[in-house]
Amino acid sequence: MATPTFDCKITTPMALNETNSAKGTLRWFVHGAEYDPRPAEIRFLVNGQRAFGALYQDMLNAKHSIDIICWGFQPSMYFVRDGGKSMRIGELLAHKGEKDNVKVRLLCWHDPSMGPELGENNMPGFDPKLTLTKRLVPDWVYKSVSLLSPDYQTTEEMAFDIHWYQRASYGNVTNTVHQHLADQFLDDMSPSRLLSSSWGGEASKYLEHQVVGFKNIELATRTFDASERGDIIGRIRAYGKRAGWSQKLINGMTLGMGAAPTHHQKTVLIDYEYPELAVGYVMGHNMLDQYWDTDEHKALPATPKTGRSGPTPWQDISSRVTGPILQDINANFCQAWDAATGQKLTEARKKSGVAGKHNLCLGGSSNERGVMAQILRTQSQYGKTDIRKLYLQALNNATQYVFVQNQYFRWDEFADTIKQVASTHQKGGRDAGTHGPIYLFVITNSSDAAVGEGTYSTYQMLDSLGYSDRMPGVKYAEAEDKFAAQKARIEGQLGKLQQEEKRMSTQSYDWSQIAGAANYIAELRGREGVVSGEIGDIDAQRSAFEQEQKQKQADRQSTDASKLTSGVDLRVASPGDTPTLKVLICTLVAPDTPAKAAWVPVYVHAKLGIIDDAFTTLGSANINFRSMNVDSEINVAIENGQIATELRRQLWGLHTTGRELDGKPKKDRFIEDATGQSDLDSAYTAWCAIVTENKQLRNEKKAPRASLVEFLRESKDRSYKD
Template identity: 30%
Template sequence: MTYLDQNLSLSLEHRSVTVTLDWFAHNNNPLSPPRPAGNFVTPLVCGEEAFAKVYECIEKARHSVDLLSWGFDPSMRLKRDDQKALPLGDLLKHKAEQGVEVRVLIWNNKLAQWAENSVIGEGISGSGGTWLGSGQSEGRPVDTAERERIRRALLSDQTQELQTLDRLEPYDESKRRASRDRLIAIQHKLDALDSGYSKGRDSGGTAHDPDAQIDTRNWFRWVRRGQVRNIEFRTRDFDFLGGLTYHDETGLNIHRGRMMILGRLLRAELLGEISVTGVQMISLSLFPSHHQKMLLTDYQHPELAEGLVMGHNMHRNYWDTTAHLYDDKAANRDIGFGPWQDLSLHVKGPVLFDLNHNFCNAWDSGTSWIRRLFHGSLGSQRRTTTPLSYIRNGGEAAQICRTQPQEGPETTILEIYEKALGNVHQYAYMENQYFRYKPLVERLKETAASRKAAGALHDLYLFVVTNNPESKLFSSSTYETLESLGQSELMPLAHRDHLYDQRQLVYRERELSARPPSPARDRELEQVQQQMQQQNIDKERADELLKLDPNAHYNKATARELEPAMLPPKGMKVIIATLASCDTDSASPAANNQGQRQTEQRIAEALGPEQGTAKYKPIYVHSKLLLVDDLFFTLGSANINARSLLSDSELNIAMPSPKTTRLWRERLWEMHSAMGISTQKKKPIENINADFLAWENIVNDNWKLQKSNLPLKGSLVRFWDLVTPYATALD
């Protein structure tokens, strides 16, 4: 590691200095040390801001462009308000033709592509093609007859269901509502036909953009031909058994890749440091991804150099405005992609040295030894600069932290999270795609308990904005994280299933206890009792479980006829929320023909009108942000899950920055709640308490408004997952 020696001047006029807690990573094999000063950052909220900055940085570049990402779409439009702006691939091509050295490195695992296509239009061989194969000729949109056949069948089902609904009596409300549910399900299938990136024979773009299907494939054909010397596109993955790779400071080093991850997880499990199931072990060790996202331009010219630490991928579905409008056209999003919340950061200063170090290690690990022998590595070519070259007057301290199992292995993002949650005095705010790593909330609970034991007069506040998992693949890890915070009833189906599982344990324990002793019976009884002890099921709780009817509780919860019981840990106040966009102008989905309107009129006369006609669409939260006490933040690519903190490669920036942390909170909380943050109270903790109460009121109000299909106040809604069962999670 290259440390930055720097003298810090203290003002004789003020004769004082502020000493802060340690926020930086030192122990988990950090590639980069803290840079004590000279860093300037600019928050970028949502794709309109972030991708405009990406475009600006690339367009201004005079010498080099280094792009590292999880996904890449060369036909993506970075700037939507400028018709002359080039798509991403054409912009990079243009810079290469100007003599700028362009390097693009993207993660690509062929097995994982079956779940989600990350490299749009690359094809199997990388020479441009569909998801199923590679094209040897000019790209062209393929026949979409199969999609249209499915569309016609769904439209026919929709027509028949509308006719069925029209024949129902106005007073037969139960059947009418069931019919409406079927219509909604059909509409979801129709929407899915036109949503997201296409796969199969017509992949390489979206269903709505046949030109992009051509452009993406032709871009890869062009770049693979090497017609311009200054651009190089590569993909990377984890080697299963490892290979020779280059590391700037240690020379050639043998990486074991996925097998190393597996061994580390096994050791940590045996030492009791983490709890990972067999299914999770396989998933984390066999399918890690390179999830880092960063941009660096003109690195070898410090007066020009700048970069981005990103949560955004180079995919068109990541583009949205801060308004998160329900209507795609109004939001200027690509058709078929919903509202999207994401965050990135523009950076200048000494941390650019560390972004370059990370990029060079990744790039050189994929460079053949023959090429390194004759041309040298990228890292060796860039050793003429030092962190001091990039320092700017003023600025703040910062550190680049990573999860990188191939180097070290490094887990400094986890170290940063644990340290920050141990430093909390007032609040922690997590805005993250996932919320499913229980050890972090356990760490926060320890902090709260220690503060209470030491006589603290106020609770710690935890604000969480995340997504509903809505998939059994992520069930148990999400549920157990919520359960640790006393919020398990926010997942009613998983909660019901878990209660049933616990009841079965109690039944089995009592059945075994009633049997005559035997070696086999004693062993099984001991195992069952250990499981009950792990789940805190004592005799009193066992009696409660046997009396409980989990299904009745679930039915009331799904109908929103009862409030979920939320019992936060001692010394904490907790709110778990998601985001939603609301369409207030939509008519009832059933009232789209004259006969149906007449039917609706008869219902209104007999039963009264529908309570509301608002429709809701989730705003997908892809952010990866932690704020603590208006003092510290970390932002980057890392999610709050085992993959990001243990096995994938990730990149974050950590900054003890009161100014930027406060700016993040002001912008985001006003966006989500449609209210400014509280500033009326004298003490900061009193303002946080006022904000917490305001969030609670908004979430509770929107809970009632959603029940009646009425417009929302702001976009904050209660985390509420009705579809995820309790099942072992993959991560």
Template identity: 25%
Template sequence: MSDLRPTNDTQHRSTVPLCAATGAATGSAQWFLEKRGEDEKTPVFHHNNLRLYICGEETFKQIATDIRRAQHSIDLVCWGFDPAMELTRETADQWPRGDTWGDLLLGAAQGKFNNGKPVNVRLLVWYDFIGSAAVNNMPGYKTESLYERSKPGLLFPPSPSERDRREIFNSHWYRDVVAGKQNALSLRTRGGVHDDVMTSLRSEASMNGLGRIERLGFEYLATHHQKTIVIDYEGDKPCGYVLGLNSVTDYWDTTAHKFDDPRRGKSWEGANDAEPGLKPYQDYGCRVEGQVLAAVCKNFTEAWNKAEGNGKGAGSNVSREFNLKATPANLTRNLVAPHQSAQILRTLPATDGSEKSIHRLYNHAISFARHYLYVENQYFQHAAWVKELKRLRGEYLAGFQKGKLGMADVPKLHVMVLTPTPERKQMVPRTHDTVTELGHGSSMPNQTKLVEEEIARYDAVQEARRRSRDPLMIPPPQPLSSIAQAYKDAGGGKDDEMARKALEGQFAMRSLVASLWTFDTNWQTTQRDRLAKLDGWKKSANYDPNSPGYAGGINYIKDLENQLLKARYREIYIHSKLMVIDDSMFTLGSANLNLRSFAVDSEINIASDDPVTAKNLRERVWGQHTDGKFAGGVATDQTVMAETFKNWRREAYKNFKKKALGEAPSCFLVAFHDDRASSIRLG
């Protein structure tokens, strides 16, 4: 017999038969959290149908269909809610382009889709005065439209513009719901629990690196970040969703990620000020039927009953009892074979149950990664997680050595990370910490320069004291900042290529970090005016291409040329929270890969160990990102996976060069790069 000892406390100890002839043993991987006591509130459910959707068009279209089918109840938890957001978009004309959140929920509450019988709609949204004012996650809530504020009492006011009409719609929708004018439609809000944050963070190993500004940001800007829907929980055809997508208009996009898709909306409709229109977004949703819906509904019900009511439209508490070990029969009545197992994971503040199962699952699941570990996440900002991956990988290799096997026998683990340009400059340090752990620190060259200069100053003082006959005459250097110390701890200072070779030699790991970008194939048309201006300047009699500058030292011709090059590319904002491992498990939902999602904000994810679903998802996603060329095939075959990784790496770096030249890329993949630097951390 072979005694398999767990590498951490989330794994069960197991005993498996050992072949006397070959010395081999075969065991099964435990992908879920199944620790007695701690994980009983997040049990594994085996009878479910899961359906995965990529990007907003697919996801919101299905949500709209399910809302129209609702007969009893619709319960939503949102980070933000824009009543004017269209879930379906048939045209690219002015707003509204299709069914809006506000009209769909109102129609359901009024019985328009249910033979006149009202459906109980309950909407729970995060709202904090300071935080919400900064991100505008509830446009129109507690405010009048600018049109109504600026045109009071006019006998003949001008007709409202498209923007005015949209703002008026939101303002009136919220006003009527809060006032209780829609009997079956209720709204409650909840703010971040500030007192819980520091208690939660103290138990985190990475707490020591927090600066004062970052600590204050966590403490006073904690959010409720969960996004779920439950429809007809007590009905004949219950279903629900676990989402990464937010219910505000920026998050609608197609899998094609066109450079400029008018259906995404105009810049003023969302939080994006860039032109043309709202930018491309990548994210996911999981539609669920079956037993796991009980955990999703329980999460909503407990949060709703604790939330703050505002006005007559706050509705009443929900009376539901939950026994997660014996779920209602109606949840499985309409399931079709095959069934998929699933588990709901959460991050919750102490007042809501003090749960960190998302963080624990992320640390647990990577212990079984053997062929590929695919991460697609908005914030790749948790160096401690990469360190844990390397620690677990080291234990795995130690087992090979005990079995008298060499490194040639160890399957290579291909770590593939897709993450966007950090949305704030202050997020650069934590991203830099994390990519440096994987041997990609030079992808953020100016942050590397900043910390290396600090370390060089520190080392110079230390060396001067060492050489001095009287070291006490030289004051000791200031301690390294947490940013510089993290860089040193990650092996900073090594050439990236050397760092990656060391990663492969020591841990049998290969790594890639990339982003997603789309290209304006019609740039000669969309940039016609600026191209004509450039051509006119170049044809002028006094044009000198070698001149150092015109008009105050600025070479406006070269400046315009650079602008035109940049204008051909547009980043696809990765809002995803996806991890897939070895075609064997996946998790997605609201949680980012950072300390905030693991310990501060409330979050909810779903995980499944269904190999067919995981494989299909991986093939669709990898195919989408590589224009169908490198979806991975049999990704658990080492030869196939090595070839896929090589192709991804080649295309990412080739497209990085093409982007600098303004040439068309082969696919969305572009090697990750950020030239910014910051001495302030925000996570």
């Protein structure tokens, strides 16, 4: 076949005064997830005063519907703390249903065993018998039994909550048809049923006297059925074996998560079927009193009408969203609502034809802007683990820093991934001195309330990142177990050698075999000496380790500034052979804690990740195995540099703000303005300085310099449930 020839010229016009350019960016969103990235408007709401204040106003303005998914709901809670001028949330919802004809759907997680409610009661007043019973338990019981915690509501709130739930129960649309005998058994054996026979009588009549239902409020609860729990247990066991978990950890995790998986999502959707009005929330906050707080995180509580009324200050973040992204928040709500009630809301809303018609409603706010965003879920019943995929993909994109503010910090895949990223950078030629390291800034909790169920997993996480000294009690207990196991193994070898020597020494031999037997006995005795020496070496190592731990304990308690740096060892916190990664793990305290008083911890409940001032994710998912694989969770992810930078600066400024002598806030400008690699070096050094100074101030029983303090948990207790 002849080769074709072309003798014509092709001319392409080009305007030399017009040029095109493009930027190549890393892939942050999860490809192939159940929900694609969509345009959205987003505003982050740091702490309860902002989050609940904005939500209250949007609910007040609702015209047609309010759809709520929550882990916990307290009807007596004041979203706006103005001395009681505003309505309680239960009053507001009743008002919207009765006066404005707004349809309210409230979906809460509720475990039929009621076991979790013996700890933090996520629906105070829903079961009045349990609520009243917890009031009768003496304080010493709560202090001695870690799984129990008292309800913190006032008596007035308790009465309101009981009455509200009694009325809401008339609109309870939960599907009560059990598909498995095991589920029927769980329901029959719940404390609610068991206590009914003992309470009853006049108390029950009093609580139910003249109770009428709410107009337009439907309440539903959801849980995990027996087959779903069995599937969770099977998957945890399989994962644990693949990951090399100890049998103790596998057993603990299956018990903790199989017995009490939770529906942990928190979203609100308002007027979804009216696109020009629709607004949504993806929240970290639960709708309970103790989740309300201000940026001040004051050490002393106020009243439920005037300020922070929970047991401790509370750091949390939620988000307000509008635009096409709402259709994915709606899809999640409808799927959950239909599964819990047997209704067909998904089908009804599809027929409404509003999907894809929601516009961005910027409202003129500089804090709200159009972005691309993605909704992601953990939904084990449907095999969805997209939040896990998101975190691992985003960590692999990190080139400068990762900032995590999370209730828990105990997910092994997170640590393995960030270390591998740093190692890959180093092998690729990244030099920490020339190019700077990757920084991992973590703000989490070290208290019993947060770490208590997962001390071993938390220790593993910290140990993997070179931070084992921040849990010295567990480190000591783990070392003791290791030394004991080594010694037992070698003593077993010694015992076998001694038995063999005894057997040989007591046998009769003919004279032709005596020389060989004597040589064998001599060899056994020589091996016994070697093994005895190994036992001595283990005892010596154990003794040296004990002395080292005692010295570190003395350094931690020292007020000598020269010892503090070596004791805290923050400036050399790079883990092992990856000098391209620097790790800083901190907690928070109330900045106004007075001198000579025990420092009041701030409970970090946020579920936030920011990477390289480019990517942000926020929602309900914690940094633990449970949130990534078991519980139902929902997060929103955003790829926008300006939003990421502003939120990071806001939080870093909040936690590093010191006080002048006159008590006025003192700003650390180089921390607030950190945007480049060199400024990250300054921020890291500044965080270290604040933590070190706070350590000295605590030892001297003075007030803190700022909220930021080192992570330190000295307890030897080990738990394996999370």
